[in-house]
Amino acid sequence: SLAVLQALEDGLKRADADPSVKAVMICGENGKFSAGADIRGFSSPKRHGTALGPIISLIERSDKPVVAAIEGIALGGGLEVALGCHYRVAHVKARMGLPEVTIGLLPGAEGTQRLPRLTGVPAALDMITTGKHILATEALELGLVDEVVEENTVEAAIRLANKV
16 A cells, blocks of 8 residues: 555665664564555556655665565565565565466566566566466575575564674
8 A cells, every 4th residue: 555655665764864773674464574566556547655666676775784574475566575675584384476467467666677686587487477476485495585484584584684
């Protein structure tokens, strides 16, 4: 939603401006990282507010390490947010994917550029063109995530953030 995007942007800008903040961890609520955009908003004639692409670029450009704590699902724009982070920690039961193609859309927040950088072109093309979801263990093998945990993902991401 636009409210989530605005909160993410505001939080990132505050963290970047605060010298006491050494790293940033991004997580979702209720055991889910993010299912991506609400497609009902796509039909609005005019969408005002913050767009996802510039926020992901803001994450990527941060001088401070940004770690995604992926629980449950990271799909579509949610996965694109995680791709913009410097590091990604996923719960062993997490699923990731870019399912937009199943409704006739391509990922729109530069996921088509960031995913191949991590996984290589063949794996990225497969995910982008089929919309298939992958489990965290496969994401680790492909280089999409840096760590897979069976424990509390947020705590593991904070440990990684403190380490880097």
